[in-house]
Amino acid sequence: MTNTFEALGLSQGLLATIGELGYVTPTPVQEASIRYMLQGSDVIGQAQTGTGKTAAYALPLIDRIDTDRREAQVLVLTPTRELAVQVATAFKGYAKHRRLNVVAIYGGQPISTQMRSLHAGVHVLVATPGRLIDHMNRGSISLKTVQSVVLDEADEMLAMGFIDDVETILAGLPTPHQTALYSATMPDAILRLTKRYMTNPQIVAIASKQQTAEHIEQRAYEALHSDRFEVLSRLLQFEQPSAAMIFCRTRMDVDNVGEKLTARGFNCDTLHGELSQTQRDRVMHRFRTNQSDILVATDVAARGLDVDHVTHVINYELPPDPEIYVHRIGRTGRAGRSGVAISITTPRERFVLRTIERMTKAAIATAPLPTLADLRLKQKSQLAQKVLDTITKEDLSTERALIQGMGEQHNLETIAAAALRIAFGEQLHGSDHDPIINSINAAARGYQTAPASAPRGNGDKPFRPQDRESVRLWLDIGREKGIRAGDIVGAIANEANIPGRLIGSIELHDGFSYVSVPSRDARKVIDVLNR
Incomplete structure (x- = not known):
């Protein structure tokens, strides 16, 4: 194995481009894949989002494209339009010094716009399966010239029900062609696909994040379902994340949580399947560029959103599948950074939480919710630090003159205390009465742990056989x-x-x-x- 892009066999022009983009050393999946892709071999890559897999196939494929032939030579299939746009953008960035036409084809965009782009000629086609088949049926796309096809996030395409469409597309490709498949997991249906449509594939397996989540601190907080939002609000106040993703199960939950958070002054956006493409692009741009601190999203809508600076992932509700949990928390703790994964659970979900622990091979501690007293103590500590920083870094001559004029009537401590009251109002004061903590404690006292023979469901109701x-x-x-x-x-x-x-x-x-x-x-x- 090598540890430089130069040793992988990429062209000098492409090496210069990735140098301009700041790439220094290849990631494990890039190091393992690029040489095979350059050789034209079929490749099976087991790697998650965030491991650099797009460059692992895009860089060598760009080197193999004949730009003088204005016809589709590379096809990349993705499960979502967000990922299609992301992959197309990556191809354009890597090939910025070559005359390479890259077109993204996906639902939610006028088909007439896509047909104009196709008519101008295309070298790389990035598409979602359904929209691609629509174009094939219309005769606006032909796959006869494709020499390489990539299935990106193949397991997600399977989970979303696109496997039949994928097989239809693969069956329509010319022979021979190169096939590369990248997937976080390898379900039986994906393995059957590789056996049917791939020839002597090279296997590239990169350790999954669920086995290497040492940079992610996982915690759970128990609450009644009716107290979830208050618990979420308390945690956001206490944690003060710079970039948090909050996952909800339904569009209605996303809108409800987003509206409540915005009403309480949090800098928050929402993302779900009912948004138009323009709205989705705006929301994702704001979150990527730190214009919003919090993104509330459904799992499906968030697919393809690749952001490295996420500090916190919060499960407003536990997902129904442990694999979804693993995929969610993998959005934080990236690139060597530390991250925090928080789940708000009900007492009935302890069984589900233990199942997730077994799968992730990591302990998820059930932590006590910070009290109002804890929150005030943290706020006071932060305020004290801000005051000390201001004394050290700022010119306070104008303020000193004002205080000296007032000092004849009051001592300096009283003047400083009055200034704090004006600036923060009653924020530093408060009652010890904490209804959320009282509710959580009452729920814990009233809950009797179910025996192993009586598993529980995901809600507040007991598990029923018909579930x-x-x-x-x-x-x-x-x-x-x-x-x-x-x-x-x-x-x-x-x-x-x-x-x-x-x-x-x-x-x-x-x-x-x-x-x-x-x-x-x-x-x-x-x-x-x-x-």
Whole structure:
């Protein structure tokens, strides 16, 4: 193995470009992948977001493109439009000194705009599966000239129900071609895909973040469901994160939490599937550039948002799947930085928390919520430090003159105390009465830990046998409207925030369809599909 980009076989022009971009040494996934990609070998890379996997395939593929041929030579498939835009931007940055046309194709953008970009000629096509098939059916995209295809975040495409679309696309590629697949996890369906569509692939496995989360401090705070927001507000006041992502399960929760936080003076934005592409771009730009401190999001909407400076990840509710938890907390503690992962749980969720601990191989301590007295003590300490810093760094001659004029009537301590009262009002005062702490303590006293034989669900209600079962829903739409199984799974996964793997069998008919979903999620799915 090597430890420089120069030794990996990249061209001098590309080496100069990545030097300008500040790249010094390759990450493990780049070091392991680039040489294989340059050789034209098929590659299976098991690596998470944030490990540098985009450059691991983009750099060598750029070197292999013939810019004189104004036709699609590289195809990258991504599960979300955010990731498609991110990957396309990366390609353009790496190839800024070459005449390389990169086009991103995804839903939510006018198809006419995309067709104009395609008509101008394209070397690299970055696309979500559904929109790509739409263009293929219209005849606006041909894959006959593609020589390399990359499946980025393949497991997410599987979870969102795009696997059939992906197979349709792969089956339409010319032979031979190079295939590269990058995925954080390797479910059986992905492994079957590699066996069917890849030839003697080179395996690149990078240790997952769930095994190397030593930079992430994981904590949980117990509260009743009705107290969640007050607990969240208290934690944000106490932690004072410079960049926090708060994850909620549904769009309604995201909007509700975001509105309440904004009303309390927090610098907060929201991100979910109901936003337009322009709104999503604006929100993500604000968070990336530190214009907002807090981003409240659903899991699906946050996919493709790659930000290295996140200090805190907060689970407003525990996710239904431990793998989602791992993916969430992996957004902090990046690039050697430390991070904090906080979960707000109910007493009924202790069983779920222990399951997550086993999967992440890390202890998640249930910590006491900071009291109002703790918060005031921290605020006073910070204020004292600010005063000392101001004395050291600022010119206070004008203020000294004012105080000297007042000093004939009052001593300096009284004058300073009055100035603090004017500046901070009653903030440094307060009652010891703390209703949230009292509520948490009462809940803890009233809760009896369930025996091992009686597992609990994710809410405040006891686990019921029917929670394990599925129900079959009838949908008044079918093949006649061009509906595919992947469309139904994608809609439910995106809007109801239910992992694709929990959605059961789908039966398509000309004018209607059936889909099986977990019983406990049926009402949520019905509400979403009726919108």
